[in-house]
Amino acid sequence: MKSLMYFAAVEFPDDPNVAGRKYWYGCPFEDAEPGDEVLAPLGRHNNLQRGVIREVRFSKDYEAPYPVYIIKYIKDIVKKQGACSMYKIIEKRELNPTVTMMDIYAPLVARKAEPGQFIILRVDDEGERIPLTVAGYNRKAGTVKIIFQVVGATTMKLNEKNEGDCIADFCGPLGCATETEGLKKVCIVGGGVGCAIALPVAQKLHELGCEVHSVIGFRNKDLVILEDEFAACSDKLTIMTDDGSYGRGGVVTEPLKEALASGEAYDKIIAIGPLVMMKFVVATAKPFGVPVTVSMNPIMIDGTGMCGGCRLTVGGKTKFACVDGPDFDGYEVDFDEAMERGRMYSAFESHAREEECNLFKKEVK
Amino acid sequence: MAIEPKKHPMPVQDPKVRAHNFDEVALGYDEKTAVAEALRCLNCKNKPCVQGCPVNIDIPDFISKVKESKFEEAYEIISKSSSLPAVCGRVCPQETQCEQKCTLGIKFEPVGIGRLERFVADYHNTYFKGITAVPVSNGHKVAVVGSGPSGLTCAGDLAKKGYRVTVFEALHLAGGVLVYGIPEFRLPKSIVKKETDALKEYGVDIQTDVVIGKTLTVDELFEMGYEAVFIGSGAGLPKFMGIPGESLKGVYSANEFLTRNNLMKAYRNDSATPIMHAKRVAVVGGGNVAMDAARTALRLGAESVHIIYRRSMEEIPARREEVEHAEEEGIIFDILRNPVEILGYHNPENKRDEKNGFVTGIKVIKCELGEPDEQGRRRPVEIPGSEYVIDVDCVIMSIGTSPNPLIKSTTKGLEVNRRGGIIVEEQTGKTSKDGVYAGGDAVTGAATVILAMGAGKTAAKAIDEYIMSR
Numbered sequence: 001m002k003s004l005m006y007f008a009a010v011e012f013p014d015d016p017n018v019a020g021r022k023y024w025y026g027c028p029f030e031d032a033e034p035g036d037e038v039l040a041p042l043g044r045h046n047n048l049q050r051g052v053i054r055e056v057r058f059s060k061d062y063e064a065p066y067p068v069y070i071i072k073y074i075k076d077i078v079k080k081q082g083a084c085s086m087y088k089i090i091e092k093r094e095l096n097p098t099v100t101m102m103d104i105y106a107p108l109v110a111r112k113a114e115p116g117q118f119i120i121l122r123v124d125d126e127g128e129r130i131p132l133t134v135a136g137y138n139r140k141a142g143t144v145k146i147i148f149q150v151v152g153a154t155t156m157k158l159n160e161k162n163e164g165d166c167i168a169d170f171c172g173p174l175g176c177a178t179e180t181e182g183l184k185k186v187c188i189v190g191g192g193v194g195c196a197i198a199l200p201v202a203q204k205l206h207e208l209g210c211e212v213h214s215v216i217g218f219r220n221k222d223l224v225i226l227e228d229e230f231a232a233c234s235d236k237l238t239i240m241t242d243d244g245s246y247g248r249g250g251v252v253t254e255p256l257k258e259a260l261a262s263g264e265a266y267d268k269i270i271a272i273g274p275l276v277m278m279k280f281v282v283a284t285a286k287p288f289g290v291p292v293t294v295s296m297n298p299i300m301i302d303g304t305g306m307c308g309g310c311r312l313t314v315g316g317k318t319k320f321a322c323v324d325g326p327d328f329d330g331y332e333v334d335f336d337e338a339m340e341r342g343r344m345y346s347a348f349e350s351h352a353r354e355e356e357c358n359l360f361k362k363e364v365k
Numbered sequence: 366m367a368i369e370p371k372k373h374p375m376p377v378q379d380p381k382v383r384a385h386n387f388d389e390v391a392l393g394y395d396e397k398t399a400v401a402e403a404l405r406c407l408n409c410k411n412k413p414c415v416q417g418c419p420v421n422i423d424i425p426d427f428i429s430k431v432k433e434s435k436f437e438e439a440y441e442i443i444s445k446s447s448s449l450p451a452v453c454g455r456v457c458p459q460e461t462q463c464e465q466k467c468t469l470g471i472k473f474e475p476v477g478i479g480r481l482e483r484f485v486a487d488y489h490n491t492y493f494k495g496i497t498a499v500p501v502s503n504g505h506k507v508a509v510v511g512s513g514p515s516g517l518t519c520a521g522d523l524a525k526k527g528y529r530v531t532v533f534e535a536l537h538l539a540g541g542v543l544v545y546g547i548p549e550f551r552l553p554k555s556i557v558k559k560e561t562d563a564l565k566e567y568g569v570d571i572q573t574d575v576v577i578g579k580t581l582t583v584d585e586l587f588e589m590g591y592e593a594v595f596i597g598s599g600a601g602l603p604k605f606m607g608i609p610g611e612s613l614k615g616v617y618s619a620n621e622f623l624t625r626n627n628l629m630k631a632y633r634n635d636s637a638t639p640i641m642h643a644k645r646v647a648v649v650g651g652g653n654v655a656m657d658a659a660r661t662a663l664r665l666g667a668e669s670v671h672i673i674y675r676r677s678m679e680e681i682p683a684r685r686e687e688v689e690h691a692e693e694e695g696i697i698f699d700i701l702r703n704p705v706e707i708l709g710y711h712n713p714e715n716k717r718d719e720k721n722g723f724v725t726g727i728k729v730i731k732c733e734l735g736e737p738d739e740q741g742r743r744r745p746v747e748i749p750g751s752e753y754v755i756d757v758d759c760v761i762m763s764i765g766t767s768p769n770p771l772i773k774s775t776t777k778g779l780e781v782n783r784r785g786g787i788i789v790e791e792q793t794g795k796t797s798k799d800g801v802y803a804g805g806d807a808v809t810g811a812a813t814v815i816l817a818m819g820a821g822k823t824a825a826k827a828i829d830e831y832i833m834s835r
Contacts, residue, residue: 004588030531030589031570060588108580122537128629128637129537153637169537171574301624301638304535304576305769306545308603308618318605318612323770337612340722344614345639347719 003061008032008074010040010051018042022054024066026073032056033086034105037079041072048075057142058107087121087170090143092163095225099149099193100159101135106170107142115200116178116295116327119144120303122169123157130154131300133197133326134173144170147196147225174303175326178270178293180204185211187259187266188234189252189281191273192218195226197295198272199233206233213264214238215255217277221246252277253284260288268293271330275342279335292330296321298338299345313337370473373402375480380693384663387549387632390690391455396434399484403431406476409468414478417466419819420518422446424463424478431481440489443482448521448564449514449818451490451556452543454483457815458684490559497566503527505832508591510577510772513541514814515597515805517564518821519828524567526829531591532569535576538628541599542806542814545628546620548657550664551687554627578771583779583801592835593800593828596787597821600806601769605762606649610707615641615724619650619658619763626661643759646670647727649704650763651680652811656687658761659696670696671755675703675732675745699755702729703747707760726754765811772807786810794824795831802828 008027012018025040032038034053042049061068091103109119118133130152136145150159161167178201186205190198195216206212212233217240218224224239224246231237238255239247248255256269269292271281278294285292298310298321305323312319315332319325376392377383383390394402406428414424422443430439443450459465459479467475505528509516512534520530538544540557565571575581577598586594603618605611622640625631631640646662648655651674659670672691674681677700681688692698708726712718731751734743768785780788780797787796787803794802804820806812 002588002590004585005590030572108575112580126630126635126637157637169574171535171537171576172580174576174579301621301629302536302545304579305601305771306599306603307621307624308605309621311605311612313612318607320602323602334612341612341614343722344641 004059005061006030006032007057007059007065007071008038008053009055009057009065010038010074011054012042012049012051015042015049024064024071026068026071027053027056028073029077032074032077034088036077038077039075041075046072050078055142056107057140058111087167089161089163089165089167090141092161095147096223098223099147099196099225101145101147101196102158102161103138103143103145104167104170105142106144106172109170109172110137110139110142110144113137113144113173114177115180115204116197117173117175118297118303118326119146119170119172120174120300121146121158121167121171123154123161124168127157127168128154129169129301129303131174131297131303131322133295133297134200135196136200136203144172147193149193171303175322176324178204178295178327180208180210183208183210183267185264185266186213187256187264187269188212188214189256189269189271189273189277190214190216190230191252191271191277192223193225194273194277194295195230198270199226199229201270201272202230203233211235213259213266215240215252217241217252217273218246219243251280253280256281257284260285260290266290269330271295275335275339278330278333282330282333282335286331293327294330294333296326296328296333296338298342368469368473369401369405372405372474372477372480373398375477377690380690380695383550384694385666387664389553390550393487394480394484396436396488399431399436399481400434402477402481403428405469406432407468413466413468414463414476417463418446419462419815420446420822422463422482427485428476428478428481431485436485436488437493439485440493443485446822447818448518449560450482451486452514452552452560453815453818454479454481454486455552455556456547456684456813458813460685462815490556497563499566499568500525500527502529502568505529506531506591507593507595507828507832508533508586508589509595509597510583511535511541511597511599511805511807512539512561512571513597513599513805513817514543515599515817515821515824516541516595517561518818519595519597519802519804519825520569520821521564521567522822522825523828524564524569526825528829528832530569532571533575533577533581534571534573536628537573539571539573541597545624546654546657548623548627548661549632550660551657576771578775583772583776583798587800592832593802595794595821595824595828596772596796596801596803596807597805597817598769598772598807600766600811601771601785602767603762604765604767606704606764608704608706610709610724611762613707613709613724614722615643615759616707617641617759617761619648619654619761620766622658622761623654623661626665632661632665640665641759642666643757644668645757646759646761647673647704647755647757648761648763649673650765651676651682652763652765653683653687653813654811655761655763656683656691656696658763660691660694662759662761663694663696667759671699671757672696673699673702673704673727673729673755675701676743677701677734680742699729701732701734701745703732703745704729704760705752708754724758724760726756727760728752728754766806768807768810776801784810792823793827794820795827800831
């Protein structure tokens with residue numbers, strides 16, 4: 001007996017009696033996608049009618065969208081919807097000029113994703129595989145939120161996609177989830193686009209009843225993201241900008257140091273952001289002996305523990321961020337080495353950017 | 366008619382030309398040569414070659430069809446036993462399998478069985494225009510984890526028996542090591558695609574981007590109605606030596622170097638995935654993967670490529686043809702050498718020097734062969750004081766892999782051995798968990814394509830018996 005299966009919401013546009021309504025069916029076809037045309041039994045007489053799948057859900061029988069003991073099953077897929085794959089961009093929003101948020105339809109990933117885990121995506125069939133940390137998920141709607149900074153050729157290409165477009169691959173959730181169990185009071189330190197990854201961790205801790213203090217830092221006012229979201233899940237929120245154009249001026253370690261010095265008893269500090277920021281958070285926390293978890297985001301290819309490109313030195317041992325991480329004990333990580341390795345392809349990336357710019361120039365002519 | 370003492374030579378691209386392109390090295394027999402080579406087969410009664418084949422292809426039978434120029438019939442005979450003939454004809458170590466057992470080989474060179482298999486498969490792929498007969502479904506569902514050689518074989522065999530098979534692949538492309546590991550010049554990816562497409566025609570459903578152990582667990586596959594699961598997830602994390610300098614920029618694992626190049630096509634100018642085009646390269650290790658990495662580095666434009674191997678040419682584990690091809694192309698074999706340190710650039714004056722942290726050389730120590738170890742291979746013994754430095758700007762570590770931890774850490778009741786390999790019954794591939802079977806590198810650690818296929822085949826038979834007996 002199946003207890004875990006696909007369900008599909010089907011619309012029958014050809015039948016005037018039910019047009020505009022959606023009905024949930026059991027779906028025995030694992031490759032069913034929204035947009036597929038199917039044959040399904042409809043009405044009292046169970047006449048087979050042609051309909052279109054509008055939504056696919058993957059869940060346990062007790063979470064089924066319609067009681068499983070009376071649900072009907074799709075008979076057949078008549079027409080695959082073709083070009084567009086599963087991974088549709090449901091929502092796209094620019095958080096600031098260089099940071100974009102997207103909700104991607106990927107029900108299998110959404111079902112399992114936890115804060116701290118990451119996904120690997122490819123924009124198109126010729127594209128590079130890049131890791132992005134999960135910035136949120138909606139299990140019911142089957143979407144996973146990603147937030148990315150436009151820095152290289154691939155993120156540039158991803159940013160050109162709009163709502164309704166699809167991306168070629170979206171694989172996950174990978175890596176280990178951030179450990180949240182048993183924490184009573186935590187300081188979340190986020191830097192720049194790293195705040196996007198820190199947010200779901202803060203939200204989860206908040207839900208679990210943990211006292212959350214957040215310190216988030218940005219270069220200037222224009223780059224501040226997710227302020228409202230952090231405010232909603234933090235018991236105390238400090239916003240820092242390097243140039244003082246918003247919130248408090250300075251770097252994130254300043255308020256952290258003050259809090260620690262004033263005797264705030266954090267069980268843990270979770271730092272997510274640029275390597276150099278995480279390095280200094282560790283240095284700040286060390287005299288107070290508070291444990292620090294950092295989230296590493298090294299260069300990756302497969303993300304499943306096969307290539308070894310994401311290796312780091314942690315506690316003198318070689319570790320792989322994709323299967324052992326991405327979270328590590330901040331005191332053990334060799335940050336200098338990680339920073340060095342992160343620059344391996346910087347020449348290649350800047351070359352890609354230049355090429356893009358030259359193309360633009362040509363078009364302008 | 367007197368027997369030709371030697372195999373008909375395999376036409377190959379000129380070494381000087383091929384060292385700079387990614388086209389296939391061996392070009393394959395034409396029809397005339399294939400028939401002439403087939404005629405060398407004595408068609409012996411006891412068929413020793415069949416015993417040498419891990420998937421027991423009826424070799425003399427298919428060769429006698431080649432003799433009669435009935436190539437399509439020959440293909441049918443091979444495909445009864447092998448799901449991936451075009452692949453095996455290219456990458457199997459025939460010299461230690463079927464061809465080693467060949468009766469002709471006692472006095473002369475053995476029949477070129479691998480070359481004939483490749484010819485027959487290529488002939489079929491080029492000329493066959495018919496429709497594959499899809500077997501009638503028996504209503505049972507089986508899940509296969511991993512679309513490498515063992516998974517595809519298991520899936521193919523079960524699909525031919527009427528099972529509805531779904532293959533789950535973590536990467537975006539089916540083929541496993543055949544697409545990310547073995548380079549284009551040894552196994553063109555178009556051939557792998559043809560073989561996987563052929564399986565799809567048999568009704569096998571291949572789901573990419575699904576990581577079993579993460580996206581779905583093995584237990585969830587059972588909950589989804591699959592009656593049995595075959596795990597062919599392959600080898601996992603690359604091993605490193607633990608010597609200083611392994612984290613320098615320019616040090617790759619062979620897996621990373623080959624994945625960037627083969628799966629992500631980094632050798633092409635239009636690829637979005639970067640790779641280092643190093644001038645002087647050292648590859649550590651002596652297996653097939655090391656040969657592949659070395660020859661790939663050469664084709665990416667390296668001026669010199671060293672293979673650093675701690676034993677002698679006698680013990681080198683790579684397929685003989687690959688070693689020969691590598692030598693012809695100008696790869697330097699530094700045998701009886703063991704790396705002790707990788708050296709990097711460091712400018713104390715300028716911390717922002719762009720060259721900081723990049724590899725500049727590899728320090729190796731000379732070895733001599735000592736007493737044989739447990740496996741009978743002579744152990745390399747380092748000669749004290751014999752260290753010297755080879756100037757290189759890229760080091761590729763190709764010293765093996767350890768099994769991927771994702772499945773064992775998320776599957777209750779699945780026992781693994783000390784090295785992390787899944788424990789199975791050898792005759793059936795059955796694991797300690799009911800309904801779960803395994804095979805290939807996930808069980809044995811790094812081995813060959815054909816051994817993995819043999820394991821997939823064994824498991825398919827056992828899965829069929831298991832489901833039918835329920």
